[in-house]
Amino acid sequence: MRPSPGSRFRLAWRLLRRDWRAGELRILLSALVIAVTATTAISFFTDRLQQAMVNQSSELLGGDLQLSAPRPIDSRWLDEARVQGLAHTRVLEFPSVVVAGENFQLAGIKAVAEGFPLRGTLRTAWVPYGEEQQADGLPAAGEAWVEARLLPLLGIGVGDTLELGSLTLRVTRVLTFEPGGNGNFASLAPRVLIGHDDLVRAAVVRPGSRVSYQYYFAGDEEALKRFTRWLEPQLEPSQRLMDVREGRPSVGSALDRAEQYLGLASLVAVLLAGVAIAMGARRYSERHFDVTAVMRCLGAAQRDILGLFLPQLLLLGLIGSAAGVAAGYLTQFGLFHLLRELLPAELPAPGMTPVLIGFLTGMTVLAGFALPPVLRLRQVPALRVLRRELAPMPLRGWLVYGAALLAMGLLMWRYTGSAQLTLSVIGGTLLALLILGLFAFGLLRASRSLHRGVGVAWRFGLNNLWRRPVLSVSQILAFGLTLMAMALITLVRGDLLSTWQTSLPDEAPNHFVVNVVPERVDAFRGFLDARQIESAGLYPMVRGRLAEVNGIAIREFVSDEEGGRGALNRELNLTWGDVLPEDNRLVEGEWFSAEDEGRKIVSIEAGLARRMGIALGDELTFSFGSATLTATVTSLRTVQWDSFRPNFFMIFPPGVLDPFPGTWMTSFYLPDERKGELAQMLRQFPAVTVIDLDRIMEQVRRILKQVTLAVEYVLVFVLLAGFAVLYAALQASLDERLYEGALLRTLGASRRQLRAGHLAEYALLGALAGLFAAGGAELTAFILYSQVFELDYAFKWWLWLSLPPIGAVLIGAAGFQGTRRVVRESPLRVLNDL
Amino acid sequence: MNPIVSARGVGKQVSTAAGGLTILDDISFDIQAGESIAVVGVSGSGKSTLLGLLAGLDVPSSGTINLVGECLNELDEDGRARLRGEQVGFVFQSFQLLPSLTALENVMLPLELAGAERAEAQAAQLLERVGLGSRLSHYPKQLSGGEQQRVAIARAFAMQPAVLFADEPTGNLDAVTGQTINELLFALNAEQGTTLVLVTHDEKLAVRCSRQIRLDAGKVVADEA
Structure with a gap:
């Protein structure tokens, strides 16, 4: 006659309840709850974040495809899109300072053309933090929709005006959500949304300005695929095509890092809790030697013993995991609260995956750390009832550590997704x-x-x-x-x-000024001199891309793993001059002489040269839109990047870059109490961008x-x-x-x-x-x-x-x-x- | 009639740091159903070891033991556990109640392990019989030594065992309480017709049994009725 599973389970349940009341399970359970809470809170957090991104990606992207470029694209590409039956619109994005009275603030300006957004909607409110509603249409001429946090910074409210370059705009709505908002530099600054036509009148964008051009396309899937296939081979490295899958807005690398650290920290918590569980389980097991011996004496077979203790472990795992999941759910609110300013305002409710992960973690940790000691109970000899010193054979080390390692390995593998x-x-x-x-x-x-x-x-x-x-x-x-x-x-x-x-x-420079147009450089210098603002000197700046080295396309010349790639995917700021900048030091070759004016030679930053394997005498080809320029490397120099002065990877002798459109830049120190003078500067030179x-x-x-x-x-x-x-x-x-x-x-x-x-x-x-x-x-x-x-x-x-x-x-x-x-x-x- | 317990040439050696140690040496005897046997001897004479071997809690180094028609040498540990559960009852000097279970639950345990239908009613009835009908829901810690041993006796008789093994059942109790426990043990033994094997150094208890087996230094030195 064997006990029915039901009666055995009832007995297991009874023993468990008694052990709980006697305080035998506290440590096991609390360690388990800690482990599950930590992992579940992080899972809930990342899950909600990712869900928000997946759900809204199309809407967030603003279209089915987005092409971003540092310069306007070939108009034939738009013609092709029309031929394929795709709708399209465009957006210009750039950082610029907006002014209201004495107050000024760096803002992320976004100028949108008719039809934007092709997917999703803009959402606005009539007052800051007021009720949000879908916006019909776009800001009318002379109007701006701004993010709520800009208003107190400028000391204005809805209905007041702000100045952008030569333009005066009335703030008519508070912008609460915009599709296509990328997590790039400009979007750290509060957003100002204006109509595309106003942009032309503001005269803040000149050739060479740091502007991102974005083109949105929408249409049926086949047409999109055809267009993508047609377009991709023609893309330059600085142009980027994103579809809905890739178009996850980056919430900033800080947040990505945080996610990784949080995950690792939770793993450490799990590991420590695992150690506590192992210790607790060992004590639990030792304290059940006598009970087990009596049961063996009363006729319980080894599998009866397991049948009694394994359900207890299972129950314990379920209870502990459930409590941990609940605590983790509450904990993630705290995490969202702490990170609220970095996160999208609206997040979907968490899904079931973190719950599952919580239970899996709980059971895995319990199996890895508590199972081996509990399994040992099976070996308790019945004779222990007569000779108390008899204990089961101690567990083999490999079993204990092996199980724990396996459990941790599984959890870590789930977290990192990489066996290696x-x-x-x-x-x-x-x-x-x-x-x-x-x-x-x-x-x-x-x-x-x-x-x-x-x-x-x-x-x-x-x-x-x-x-x-x-x-x-x-x-x-x-x-x-x-x-x-x-x-x-x-x-x-x-x-x-x-x-x-x-x-x-x-007195290190604390302001950068870019986009000083060539014809106003003298006036700008005069402005600084008149106010005795000591600048790091005005430098010309031409935006260009390194396309070839010794005739080899840059994509082939530098592999992905090598360090130079980052600097190559974006446009470089190129400058010219006949004097070696103050904090630069020549390490190889010779600096330009007076006869070098107009010669196609270039001085390159030593670090970049080393990473890319460029040496003296190499021929570098730069592209400026459709035009190109090839120059020979004649010197390498080091640059003190943290000096907060304008620094350049590439310096040419005067005259070489003259055919290409450029602007000027400088940096200077301005103490807090004189910041008001920036507003005057911006009124006088509306096209410049001040980076504070x-x-x-x-x-x-x-x-x-x-x-x-x-x-x-x-x-x-x-x-x-x-x-x-x-x-x-x-x-x-x-x-x-x-x-x-x-x-x-x-x-x-x-x-x-x-x-x-x-x-x-x-x-x-x-x-x-x-x-x-x-x-x-x-x-x-x-x-x-x-x-x-x-x-x-x-x-x-x-x-x-x-x-x-x-x-x-x-x-x-x-x-x-x-x-x-x-x-x-x-x-x-x-x-x-x- | 076949003996219910039989030992043939049973020996037990253990290895210690000082070399091999013989605890029991060439023990042979038969016990008939219904007999009551007292195993007596001084401390260290091997009484408890013999009890453990006879009850199938341990295996002998040499010789064979038959218990209720089965040869213990031929059973594995789980087989001996089954036999114990079905045929054997135990009463220990240190009671060996499960501290986490109530008196009732302790008595129910062997019944539940065997999958009995009416475990609770049977257990309650037995506790009533040993005079603890009003203390069913008490935990061992809440009971006196004598009461704990009564719970243990109720548990030992719960499966109506063929053989009851008792190891110094009154060793931890005062004389008066010990006396009542002895009475209870013999009364239940008589009621159920159980074979009783008890280990004791209490001569007064030993003479109440129908037969005494005396051990000295691991050998049977006397076997008298």
């Missing part, structure tokens, strides 16, 4: 853990010198650390890494921007702050998981501690002495973790600063002063709290129970 990346990350992590573990072990060993000169209670507490070195090292690692991550985030957020700012001279670096820095700082806040938010889960590890470790040694505590008290130790011992143990553990974190953060920051940010690194003495005490207080308090039972329970009861 997963394997290398896991391999790297194992290696790093080994090295870090040895480091932590060294710290632990070094701390043994504390042994001398402390009282008996302290010695007892400290002995606890050294007696279980593996456990102690893993705790130092768990907390050290968490503290380190938090310290690094704080360090980078606080330090990066301030270091950047202080490394600049006080202070404001851009402010924006960058804001974005960085939000992103780091979001990362810190997720790091809280890592910290929680770290605490779960601590708690699990406490639980794992609790029986032993209870027993020792009872014995010590029987022998006359006071509660105070025991408490002091526990405090000493955990405070030292925390301090060691803090020391570890300080060392790790210092090293990582040094590498980051010197290799990635290319900043000078200063020794962070405050890390060493603050992290060990923070660790000691945090861990000391948590450990002290966790061992309260040891001093609270009566020794008699403890000795009787065990």
Whole structure:
């Protein structure tokens, strides 16, 4: 006669409920919830973001196809589109300063032609943050629709006017949504939408201005395909054709990074929670040896034992995952709140995928970390009822670690989607853990010198650390890494921007002016001189693209992997001059002499030359629309890019670039209190574009702050998981501690002495973790600063002063709290129970 | 009549750090159904080891054991578990109740493991019989030692076993409580006609059994009725 599955499940359920009430499952369940919450919150977040992009991509793109180019395209292409039966319209986008009274602001101007958008609709409101509605038509002549955040910056409201170049526009609506808004530089600035015809009257766009031309096409799929096939071979590298699939608006690389960091942080939380789960499961299993032995004695077969404990694990997994998914759902709102300014205003409700991912994560982590210890119960000998010291064979190491590695590998693979990346990350992590573990072990060993000169209670507490070195090292690692991550985030957020700012001279240029038309250069110089604004000098600027090197097309000359590609896909700013700019240094060849005027030679920036493999004497061919120019490289020079002065990859001698349309640019320093003079400048020179670096820095700082806040938010889960590890470790040694505590008290130790011992143990553990974190953060920051940010690194003495005490207080308090039972329970009861 | 338990040349050796150690050496005897046997001897004489072997909790190093018509040597661990579940009841010195289950649930456990239909009613009836009808929902921790052992006895008789093995059933109890437990054990044994094998060093308890097997240093030194 065998028990029915139903009755066995009922028994499993009953045992589970009792274990829960007895507090046996707390650590397992809370670690599981932490792991699932962290992953689900991130999944919900990315899922909603991606859904928003997929759902609205056609609408967001503004058409079925978008072609962007730095210059107007060949009109025959539009004729071809008409022949294919495609509708088309065009848009010009460029950054420009708008002025209202004394206030001015860099704005992203978008001039739209009749028919825009071909797909989706513009949405507007009558008042800032008012009710949104679909807009019929486009801004009428003399009108502008602006983004709400522009209004307070200019100190105006709907109905007031603003100036754009020589044009006065009345703000008639607040723009809430526009298709085709790309996440490029211009869209960081608040949007001003105007009619295409007004643009001509504003006279702000001249040949050579930094303008993006966008052409939208819409029609049936076949026609679109035919048109795309026809068009693609003719595209220049600087022209980009996007269809709906590619047309995901980039929400900024900061956000992409954040997504990656969040994902990685959640994986770390999962890993730590996994460790806690493994410890919890081990204790759970050990505490069920007796029960299992009795059941074996009462006739339960091995599979009955599994039939009893596996459903419990399953139930636990389902309950923990469900709670984690619910908590993750709530948590993602916080994430959206922190990142709200970087995200689309409207987001679809989350789908079911994150729920599924949450459950999968929960079950995988549980299977990887808790299953092996629970499987061990099957091996408990029935004879244990008579001889209590009989325990099942310990698990084989490969089984325990193998299962855990497999679980982590699966989760990471799901996250990265790349087996190779997963394997290398896991391999790297194992290696790093080994090295870090040895480091932590060294710290632990070094701390043994504390042994001398402390009282008996302290010695007892400290002995606890050294007696279980593996456990102690893993705790130092768990907390050290968490503290380190938090310290690094704080360090980078606080330090990066301030270091950047202080490394600049006080009067480094904070404004760039571009688009000064050649015929007004003298007047502009006069304007600066009259106000004693010291500029970095006015430089001519011609926009052109490097097309060939020694007659070989650039696409073939430079492979994708090589670094030069980025600079080649966009147009370069080319300049001319007979004097080597102040902060440039010649490293090879010779600078132009007076006779070189008009000669087809060029000086190239050394870094770019190295990345592309260009040497002295090479022939570079540049294209300017349909015209080309070939010049010989006669010198290489280094450029100090962070000087905030106009810098150029390519400098020609005077005269060579004269046939091509160009504008002039400069940069200068203007203190805060004189910013009002910019408005005068813009009135006098409506075509120029002022780029206010202070404001851009402010924006960058804001974005960085939000992103780091979001990362810190997720790091809280890592910290929680770290605490779960601590708690699990406490639980794992609790029986032993209870027993020792009872014995010590029987022998006359006071509660105070025991408490002091526990405090000493955990405070030292925390301090060691803090020391570890300080060392790790210092090293990582040094590498980051010197290799990635290319900043000078200063020794962070405050890390060493603050992290060990923070660790000691945090861990000391948590450990002290966790061992309260040891001093609270009566020794008699403890000795009787065990 | 076939004996219900029979041991033939049973030996048990374990290896220790100091070399091989013989715990039991060439033990042979038969137990007939309905008998009550006391295995007596000083601490370390091998009583508990013998009990474990007879009940199929462990396997002998040499010799054979038959229990209720089945040769234990020929069964694997799960087979012995089945046999235990069907034919054997246990009472231990340390009670061995599951702390996470109530008195009622503890008694139900063997019935549930065997898939019995009316586990709850049967268990409640047994607890009534051992005088704990009012304490069904109490957890072991809430019961005294004597009460816990009564729950254990109820659990041991739940499957109406052919053989009941008891290991120092009163070893953890005071004399008065021990006395009542003994009474209960023998009364139930008589009611159900169970074969009783009990290990004890309590001579007064031993003489209540129909036969005493005396062990010394792993050998049977006396087997008297």
